[in-house]
Structure formats: C-alpha cells, structure tokens
Amino acid sequence: MRARVFVTLKPSVFDPQGKTVTDALHTLGYSAVKDVRQGKYFELEIEARRPEEARKLAAEAADKLLSNPVIESYRIEIADEVIA
Amino acid sequence: MKFAVVVFPGSNCDHDAHYAAQHVLGQQAEYIWHKETSLKGADVVILPGGFAHGDYLRTGAIARFSPIMAQVQKFAASGGPVLGICNGFQVLLEAGLLPGAMLRNRSLKYQCEHVLIKVEQTDTPFTAACITGQVLRIPIAHGEGNYYAEPDVVARLERNRQVVFRYTNAGGVATDDANPNGSVANIAGLCSEQRNVVGLMPHPERACEMALGSADGLILFESVVKAVSEGAFSNPAKAVAVAR
Numbered sequence: 455m456r457a458r459v460f461v462t463l464k465p466s467v468f469d470p471q472g473k474t475v476t477d478a479l480h481t482l483g484y485s486a487v488k489d490v491r492q493g494k495y496f497e498l499e500i501e502a503r504r505p506e507e508a509r510k511l512a513a514e515a516a517d518k519l520l521s522n523p524v525i526e527s528y529r530i531e532i533a534d535e536v537i538a
Numbered sequence: 539m540k541f542a543v544v545v546f547p548g549s550n551c552d553h554d555a556h557y558a559a560q561h562v563l564g565q566q567a568e569y570i571w572h573k574e575t576s577l578k579g580a581d582v583v584i585l586p587g588g589f590a591h592g593d594y595l596r597t598g599a600i601a602r603f604s605p606i607m608a609q610v611q612k613f614a615a616s617g618g619p620v621l622g623i624c625n626g627f628q629v630l631l632e633a634g635l636l637p638g639a640m641l642r643n644r645s646l647k648y649q650c651e652h653v654l655i656k657v658e659q660t661d662t663p664f665t666a667a668c669i670t671g672q673v674l675r676i677p678i679a680h681g682e683g684n685y686y687a688e689p690d691v692v693a694r695l696e697r698n699r700q701v702v703f704r705y706t707n708a709g710g711v712a713t714d715d716a717n718p719n720g721s722v723a724n725i726a727g728l729c730s731e732q733r734n735v736v737g738l739m740p741h742p743e744r745a746c747e748m749a750l751g752s753a754d755g756l757i758l759f760e761s762v763v764k765a766v767s768e769g770a771f772s773n774p775a776k777a778v779a780v781a782r
Contacts, residue, residue: 467686470642522596524639525686
C-alpha cells in the first residue's frame with residue numbers, strides 16, 4: 455500500500471523559500487498567485503492489510519522522523535484508499 | 539581533563555574542535571565515532587559542526603538516532619557539560635536536548651562571515667570565564683541557522699535566562715542589522731534548563747588563535763576547563779548548586 459506524506463511548515467512559521475518562489479512567480483507575471491508554501495513529499499510503500507493500518511504507521515513515521523513538530527505539520531494520503 | 543569530540547559521517551569541524559582542546563589548551567581529546575556506545579570517560583562532550591549524514595531530511599535529524607547519542611543524552615541528564623557547535627547545535631535541537639528548531643537563513647544564502655555575539659549568561663560551563671555583556675567576534679558558516687521557537691517557548695527561554703549568546707552590534711545591542719540569519723530575538727546560542735547543555739551557531743573552535751583572525755572563541759573552551767576543574771558541572775548535584 456502506498457502512503458503519501460506531505461510535510462509543510464506550520465502556517466505560523468515564516469517560509470523564506472516559499473516567499474522567494476512567490477516573488478519569482480510575480481516577476482513572471484503570475485500576480486494571481488497570492489502565496490506559496492514549500493514543503494517535502496514522501497512516498498512510503500507499506501505492507502499493510504487495511505488502509506487504516508497503513509495510515510497509522512505513516513503517521514507514526516511522520517511524527518517520529520519525517521516532520522519536526524516544532525516547525526512543521528503533515529498530511530497523509532493512502533493511495534488505495536483514494537482509488538477505493 | 540578529557541574532551542570527547544563526536545564524529546558523525548559528514549562532520550567537518552571535528553578536527554578544529556580536537557585541535558582547540560588538545561593543542562591550544564593542552565587538554566586530552568579523543569574522537570568518538572558516532573557508532574560507538576561509550577564516551578570513554580570524557581569530562582566534556584563536543585558535537586562539532588559539519589553536515590552530519592549529509593543533513594538529509596533536516597539538519598541533525600538523522601544524527602539524533604546515531605548510537606552514541608543515547609550516551610550523550612545520559613551524560614547530559616547527569617549534568618555533564620555538552621557543547622553543540624553549528625551542526626552540533628542542530629543535532630541538540632533535533633534530539634530535544636535544547637528547545638526550538640532551525641529554519642533556512644532569511645537571506646536563503648549559506649553565510650560564512652565573522653559576526654559579533656554578546657555573552658548574556660555566565661553560569662554555564664562554557665561561559666564561566668566570560669564577563670556578562672562581553673562581545674565576542676566569532677565566525678558563522680551555515681545555511682540553516684535561523685533559530686525558531688513558538689513565542690511562549692521564547693518567553694520561557696528569556697524568563698529562565700537560557701539565551702546565552704545573542705547577535706549584537708559592537709555596542710552589545712541586538713539590532714536587526716546585527717542578526718545574520720533572521721533568528722528570533724537575535725538568538726545565537728542557548729543552554730538547557732539545567733544549564734550544562736549549550737548550543738550555538740557560531741564556531742568558537744575556528745577562533746582560537748590570532749592566526750585564524752580572532753581568538754575570541756577560546757574563552758568557551760577555557761570556561762569549561764575552569765568549570766570542570768573547579769568541580770562544577772561534573773555531577774548533577776554540583777551543577778544545580780552552580781546554577782543557583
């Protein structure tokens with residue numbers, strides 16, 4: 455089963471990279487883009503029988519390693535769950 | 539007394555720290571590979587600068603799981619003096635030995651330059667020989683030194699006098715111009731609540747002899763030699779006594 459984990463800086467944390475990308479898009483004329491938040495994306499291949507099981511494991515991995523709770527938050531998608 | 543310099547794959551200031559301890563100060567110093575499980579009777583532990591484990595994922599995030607870190611945690615919990623320099627500071631943050639986290643520098647550039655930092659607290663093992671308010675000229679070399687913590691955490695750090703070093707101008711004033719990376723409250727270095735664990739982004743080991751452009755960093759190493767030889771920070775009971 456495939457879990458997708460999206461890690462981004464918390465809304466309260468300033469994202470200098472996202473700000474620079476926003477400015478660059480504005481320079482290109484994309485004034486409709488109001489804000490960009492840059493983050494990290496992980497794909498986890500997980501041996502699990504049920505989507506909830508995979509989700510639980512992915513959340514543990516995100517809590518312990520993939521994200522730093524001081525500055526980041528995360529969102530998880532289970533691929534098979536989306537298809538089903 | 540004996541310094542342990544922990545070496546992670548990707549550490550690159552381990553030799554500078556070892557040199558400062560052994561050749562400049564004339565103390566014993568030993569490299570400890572991160573896979574080892576003993577600090578070999580060291581009195582002081584240094585987590586040096588560099589790019590431990592390539593800084594993959596986040597700076598310090600993988601180093602935190604190195605086998606030696608369990609011993610560093612134990613040593614710190616028992617009141618032993620631990621200094622994290624630059625990447626070593628980032629490892630201390632990821633390991634939860636100090637609060638907060640690092641963001642990319644607000645300039646988005648890797649910054650390598652001499653900066654001025656003010657010593658605000660002298661009741662830590664690494665500032666025991668300093669004078670409160672003393673301004674040191676020490677180099678920084680980092681891309682992610684923009685210290686961040688939630689406002690309530692910063693307030694707690696200030697209340698507990700845990701901000702040990704702050705980026706300032708020559709007059710010791712923490713101006714925005716003097717802040718090289720955007721760190722909240724110009725924080726350059728912190729200590730733990732017990733005060734025995736200290737982390738800072740600037741590199742004191744690269745400023746230990748005038749040939750390096752500044753010898754201002756030496757006082758951090760002299761401080762810990764003084765603190766340990768006076769019996770402070772060598773066991774928890776004494777560490778608490780000094781903190782008071």
